[in-house]
Amino acid sequence: MKILTANRLTDGEVVWLAKDGSWAESIEPSEIVADKEGEARLEAIGKSAVEQREVVDINLIDIDLVDGKIVPLRLRERIRAAGPTNRTDLGKQASRQGAN
Amino acid sequence: MYRYDEFDHGFVKARVAEFTDQVERRLSGDLSEDEFKPLRLMNGVYLQLHAYMLRIAIPYGTLNSRQLRMLGHIARRYDKGYGHFTTRQNLQFNWPALSDIPAxxxxxxxxxxxxIQTSGNCIRNVTADHFAGAAADEVADPRPYAEILRQWSSVHPEFSYLPRKFKIAVTGAERDRAAIQTHDIGLHLKKDEKGELGFAVYVGGGQGRTPMVAKKIRDFLPERHLLSYATAILRVYNLHGRRDNKYKARIKILVHETGVEEFARQVEAEWDHLRDGELKLPDADIRAIDSYFAPPDLPERPEGDEVVRLGRLDSRSFGEWLDQNVITHKHPDYAAVTISLKGIGEVPGDASAEQMEAVADLAERFAFDEIRVSHEQNLILPHVARADLKAVYDQLVSIGFATPNSNLISDIIACPGLDYCALANARSIIVAQNISKRFASLERQRDIGELKLKISGCINACGHHHVGHIGILGVEKKGAELYQVTLGGSADEHTTVGDIIGRGFGPEEITDAIETVVETYLRVRLDAGEKFLDAYRRVGPAPFKEALYGGEANAA
Known part of the structure; x- marks a missing residue:
């Protein structure tokens, strides 16, 4: 299974392509694809978003679903989805802390 | 320190205006990402894991308080309240928005x-001994030459698109604190028998995936020939350096493949055309740059001895800090202070906006307005009256920057690693934090003595692991982090590349492995006076392998 991630052009914020077609600031609403056609579709959307100056550096990344939650396979992507592991007050995890 | 003249001001302002326009055109769509990326890199803007990263040049690691305060201001206003001092004596901000970078x-x-030139295949920030101008053992201040190189190399039309990036370091003392032999060009400022200043010239050092110690190609180059000789080296490299393979494009590969003698011959042949031309530095020009770096007027402060003596009696921790973080100055009433950015369990090289401002205040009040960034990711106050050391210490304690661990095992170099860096394969910071906590006891650290531990999160080796007495390299293996240990590296005047000691260790094992290495050293050393590096060089890797891998090592 894969999802599409990128960084927002204006501020570099890590974003993922969501089911509703928007670029979400959290990984949870990501659109998940499980076949080559799906991957090609996401990549086409990503390339168009790069051209539209929404995002840069698009990447399809491998994920698992663990208890219904999206978990990237690579540590690199897990860190992008959370923030620096040494500073839980920074990155996505910071706002989640605030919400709790 | 060097002050911009009108040309410098105009040049930098023009670059800000140019990049401001480029950012606007990127955001409006006139520039594509492919067009914009090389432009942003020329201005120090990278894209990292979480956000953009801005790398700011700190020429030869020298700052004044106004500049450090501005870095604090930027950290607070545009970033997340902190910055990261790097092994290139620079500063990185990890979270700036692209749209804020022009401001x-x-x-x-x-x-x-x-x-400018904090990225790209150009001549990067020239680094220097962080005790330059203060160290009792230096022949002369190396920074004027670093400044001459900076002026010459800034947007140099011939050397802005080299086969690969190019790093130069200068030291002014026999004892090399600038790691010059790990650089593309290393310059050792010295005097000849007539008392004239010049350089021993080293070429082809570097770390990364192919670590090499630089080779000396000239024992003495008179100072007036600095730029003509550097030009000759760069020309030979620019012509023959490999552009077909990024991993073989550094000058170290060219020197290695060509052979040192042949490479030196080519440089000398090129230099013959150049040596008496326009690049020959007039003495008046050198002395004019020199004057910017004249030491501050240091008034006599003989009361320092008594103040320090009483301070020691009064506070054991102050005494420990004096022993570890304060070095002898040229002037007997003064000292150079290392401000440790390596508090136990802290992130090596990170400083908050408040800490930057507090250090700026200290520099202004007690240190003639000068601050240095060391390649070991600490800050330095190069000129502090011994009589003021206690006051400086007390202030440093209040901001958490008084950890007395300079050159001890917790004074760790660590790259940002996978917590920030798009190139990294494994985390570095957390490894540094765990080791620092394991060896938190100062008494234990002092018993272990001088031990330089350096951690990189990928083979590019920004954390200098190849030249750590103990080096740790993080790699990714089967989707997990794995840490390789190297032993016996050093980055001083006897630079060596460390030996890979055996199979790697997982994140949960690496701290124990380092402790095993340290305990092995304590067991094999002749006495407390034999440092880790000396003991390793004497006994070799065998006892360390045995301790780490036991029978497994014997079987291998």
Missing amino acids: ILADLASVEMHA
Whole structure:
């Protein structure tokens, strides 16, 4: 299974392509694809978003679903989805802390 | 320190205006990402894991309080309240928005700073001994030459598109604190038998995936020939350096493949055309740059001895800090202070906006307005009256910057690693934090003695692991982090590349492995006076392998 991630052009914020077609600031609403056609579709959307100056550096990344939650396979992507592991007050995890 | 002249001001302002326009055109769609990326890199803007990263040049690691305060201001206003001092004596901000970078660069320009040539295949920030101008053992201050190189190399039309990036370091003392033999060009400032200043010239050092110690190609180059000789080296490299393979494009590969003698011959042949031309430095020009770096007027402060003596009696921790973080100055009433950015369990090289401002205040009040960034990711106050050391210490304690661990095992170099860096394969910071906590006891650290531990999160080796007495390299293996240990590296005047000691260790094992290495050293050393590196060089890797891998090592 894969999802599409990128960084927002204006501020570099890590974003993922969501089911509703928007670029979400959290990984949870990501659109998940499980076949080559799906991957090609996401990549086409990503390339168009790069051209539209929404995002840069698009990447399809491998994920698992663990208890219904999206978990990237690579540590690199897990860190992008959370923030620096040494500073839980920074990155996505910071706002989640605030919400709790 | 060097002050911008009108040309410098105009040049940096023009670059800010140019990049401001480029950012606007990127955001409006006139520039594509492919067009914009090389432009942003030329201005120090990278894209990392979480956000953009801005790398700011700190020429030869020298700052004044106004500049450090501005870095604090930028950290607070545009970033997340902190910055990261790097092994290139630079500073990185990890979270700036692209749309804010023009404003940041304008703020930097107002204090004579910029981010030019902190990326790309050009001549990067020239680094120097962080005790330059203060160290009792230096022949002369190396920074005027670093400044001459900076002026010559800034947007140098011939050397802006080299086969690969190019790093130069200069030291002015026999004892090399600038790691010159790990650089593309290393310059050792010295005097010949007539008392004239010049350089021993080293070429082809570097770390990364193919670590090499630089080779000396000239024992003495008179100072007036600095630029003509550097030009000759760069020309030979620019012509023959490999552009077909990024991993073989550094000058170290060219020197290695050509052979040192042949490479030196080519440089000398090129230099023959150049040596008496326009690049020959007039003595008056050198002395004019020199004058910018004249030491501050240091008034006699003989009361320092008594103040220090009483301070020691009064406070054991102050005494420990004096022993570890304060070095002898040229002037007997003064000292150079290392401000440790390596508090136990802290992130090596990170400083908050408040800490930057507090250090700026200290520099202004007690240190003639000078601050240095060391390649070991600490800050330095190069000129502090011994009589003021206690006051400086007390202030440092209040901001958490008084950890007395300079050159001890917790004074760790660590790259940002996978917590920030797009190139990294494994985390570095957390490894450094765990080791620092394991060896938190100062008594234990002092018993272990001088031990330089350096951690990189990928083979590019920004954390200098190849030349750590103990080096740790993080790699990714089967989707997990794995840490390789190297032993016996050093980055001083006897630079060596460490030996890979055996199979790697997982994140949960690496701290124990380092402790095993340290305990092995304590067991094999002749006495407390034999440092880790000396003991390793004497006994070799065998006892360390045995301790780490036991029978497994024997079987291998």
